[in-house]
Each structure stands twice: as C-alpha cells, then as structure tokens.
Amino acid sequence: MDAGAKDGDDRTDEDVRQGGGLTTGEVARRLGVAPTTIRTWDRRYGLGPDAHTGGRHRRWTATDVARLERMCALTATGLAPAEAARLARADAPSDQAPPPPRPAPAQASAGRARSRAGSGLRLGDVRQECKGIARAALRLDAAALDGLIAAAIAEHGLVTAWAEVIVPTLQAVGRKWESSGEKYVEVEHFLSWHVSGALRLAAPPVAAARPGATTVLACVPGEGHTLPLEALAAALAERGIAVRMFGGALPVEALIAAVRRTGPVAVGLWAQSRTTASRPLAQHVAAMEWGVLGARRKPTVLTLGPGWAGQTVAGLPRPPGLAEAVATVQSIVGR
Structure with a gap:
C-alpha cells in the first residue's frame, strides 16, 4: 500500500483547511474512485478546485471535496453525470460561485464524446437502479456497488430485484464485453462477484435439512x-x-x-x-x-x-x- 494513502485519508476537514487542501490522489482515495474519474469530472463538468496553487499540482479544499461527494452520491443513484454535476455545482456555498465547465478544443471535445458513447451501457427501458449499478461497476467502485445492490434487494425483494435490476444490468455488461473484444471482461467479473456476495448477505442462514424436504x-x-x-x-x-x-x-x-x-x-x-x-x-x-x-x-x-x-x-x-x-x-x- 502507498504510505501516502494513509496520511491523506486520515486528514480531517480542518487539516485540509489549514494545510492547503488535498491532492487529487488523496481525494480519490477518500471518495473510493479513480483519480482519472476526478480529472474527467473537472475537465468535462467544471468540478475542479475553486482555487489553484502554483505549478501543475491542484489542491482540493473541504468545499471542493464536499462537491465531489455530492457528485458521487448523485451518480450512484443512476443520474446522468452531466445532470449530477449540475446539481452538485448548484449545491455549492452561496458565497462561492461554482466555476463553469472548462472549454476544450473542438477536436479534443469530439474525441471525448466518442469515448463517452463507447463506454456506455445500452440498458434500454429499465429501472433507475440499473443505471446506478452499471455506472458503479464501470468505475469499479466496490463500496457503491455493494450499497446499490443491497438497497435494490431491500426495496424490491430478492426475486424482483434479481429479475428487474440485477439481470438487466448483467446482460448489458455482457453485451458490452462481447461487442468490444473482451475489453470490459474485468467489469463483468467485478459485477458478478459483488452480486454473488449480495445474494449471500441477503439470504438468512440455511435451514436445517429435513427428511424429504431438502x-x-x-x-x-x-x-x-x-x-x-x-x-x-x-x-x-x-x-x-x-x-x-x-x-x-x-x-x-x-x-x-x-x-x-x-x-x-x-x-x-x-x-x-x-x-x-x-x-x-x-x-x-x-x-x-x-x-x-x-x-x-x-x-x-x-x-x-x-x-x-x-x-x-x-x-x-x-x-x-x-x-x-x-x-x-x-x-x-x-x-
């Protein structure tokens, strides 16, 4: 494990305010997402730090991190990233105007649009929970995935959650894998593993065997x-x-x-x-x-x-x- 991870994760919000903020890596570890995800949210949706220090390194204040936490919570519910970012920026403190999305060259913007379309999952007309689970799986976000699957089972019951939430998401990931030259095989394995764990957690202890009833x-x-x-x-x-x-x-x-x-x-x-x-x-x-x-x-x-x-x-x-x-x-x- 990176020794810096512990130091960054243990810092309180007061430490962040006094010490100039967290690095992107520290924020990523705190939120349980990849650093590239944070950089993408910054570039596409203007969710970067409000203030910049000298040089190329960015420092994230407690307010910046709170905005990203809001973004994570909204996307986990299945909300589209662009809409989640709009709401996350709207939740910013009134004395700090949220920064607008940073413009990008037309050519680079077009390339990102193609990439974004290529990484999406065709879910079709499904329950909202499917979208949140799919996005958590694509991000390889274990904590969010476990929470979303457990919530779906608790709300709909195991049988309905399996048929109307879990299966459509598994099928979408499977189609993505098949159509992209096994590029997303790690996502399928990751999602399957967490579904398996959720099923075991949702079930009560196995009943004792009874003659003629097993x-x-x-x-x-x-x-x-x-x-x-x-x-x-x-x-x-x-x-x-x-x-x-x-x-x-x-x-x-x-x-x-x-x-x-x-x-x-x-x-x-x-x-x-x-x-x-x-x-x-x-x-x-x-x-x-x-x-x-x-x-x-x-x-x-x-x-x-x-x-x-x-x-x-x-x-x-x-x-x-x-x-x-x-x-x-x-x-x-x-x-």
Whole structure:
C-alpha cells in the first residue's frame, strides 16, 4: 500500500483547511474512485478546485471535496453525470460561485464524446437502479456497488430485484464485453462477484435439512455459470426451504453421491449452454430411489437455464425464471 494513502485519508476537514487542501490522489482515495474519474469530472463538468496553487499540482479544499461527494452520491443513484454535476455545482456555498465547465478544443471535445458513447451501457427501458449499478461497476467502485445492490434487494425483494435490476444490468455488461473484444471482461467479473456476495448477505442462514424436504442445486458438468443458481438458493433460503448448493460444474459421480446422501425432494440442474445440458443425466437423477422398501422416493428434477431449450425432458418441470422456479420448489416441498 502507498504510505501516502494513509496520511491523506486520515486528514480531517480542518487539516485540509489549514494545510492547503488535498491532492487529487488523496481525494480519490477518500471518495473510493479513480483519480482519472476526478480529472474527467473537472475537465468535462467544471468540478475542479475553486482555487489553484502554483505549478501543475491542484489542491482540493473541504468545499471542493464536499462537491465531489455530492457528485458521487448523485451518480450512484443512476443520474446522468452531466445532470449530477449540475446539481452538485448548484449545491455549492452561496458565497462561492461554482466555476463553469472548462472549454476544450473542438477536436479534443469530439474525441471525448466518442469515448463517452463507447463506454456506455445500452440498458434500454429499465429501472433507475440499473443505471446506478452499471455506472458503479464501470468505475469499479466496490463500496457503491455493494450499497446499490443491497438497497435494490431491500426495496424490491430478492426475486424482483434479481429479475428487474440485477439481470438487466448483467446482460448489458455482457453485451458490452462481447461487442468490444473482451475489453470490459474485468467489469463483468467485478459485477458478478459483488452480486454473488449480495445474494449471500441477503439470504438468512440455511435451514436445517429435513427428511424429504431438502433441495439440491448444482450446475451440470462443464457448466460454470452459477449466479442464477445462487439467486435461487438465496430465494429458497429466504422462504425457509432447506437447500444444499453445490455450485459450478459438479461431476456426474459427485452429483449422484450428493443426491444419495441427502435424499432430496427436488434437484435443480442448471445449464447455461445447450452443449452442457444432458437429458440422460436428468433422467438418471429423476429415476434414483431411496428409502425403505415399499416407501421408496424419487426426487423431482428441475431443468433450469437456457441450455435446456430444445432439450426438454418429458415429465420434468422447466421453470423459465427465478419466480417460477421458487414457486415450483415450494409446491414440491409442500406436498
């Protein structure tokens, strides 16, 4: 860690006033954003320091930092940066007129406009929260991302937040990655990791296993996309249903062993791709039996995910989304 980071982060507003202000790097660490983000806000929206010291180094006063904090808070809600900057400048103290945006040469301005358009995400007609989450993901702003995802789950409930906030944002990031030569792969990984953490935090402790009432969830062999299954595990735990989650690419032998050891009432098999969905595997698990002779039981196998399209297994439910999967498992457990 940079030793200067601690010194800068520990300085109080009074220290800033007495000591001539913070450097751009210190401000960035305090706000949890990249220094380039602060410089961009300065250049595009006039959110730079009110006063300049000699030389090329800029010093940010407590008033300057407060304006940037307001900018961060507004953009985190999904507000467009230009509008957020206008409001942040309007909140400046009345005795200090906010500086106007600095003009730039026409050629450089055009280049920045193209860059800005190229880095945006096509979200379409979505909830406002999607825009805030997308911007936090693009900034790699961990604190803001965690807060926004948690707030969406708390406000809308886990199932609705997944379907109407998280999934549209994940899809937009995925499209951006695919269309830009994997340029934004770090954003997708970053967002997925934080969504996974939020799902676990939102779910209550896993219910104790009960005979004939446990649900096993696993990705089929070769399948590593676990997030949708994590959302289902969290939603079932939220409803007090005992879940045993085995994550991605569970080998066939391990899946069979898990089913035999837990005796589940339901087994959810996730396949993102048609190349990983296996009809024989689903049929084999659905035919497994356990229990005393004369009262043997079989699990109900749910074929989950787009990979099962065109691979429908007769007699096995294929719920199309999270809400339907939750309802199906609840119905099975309640029998």
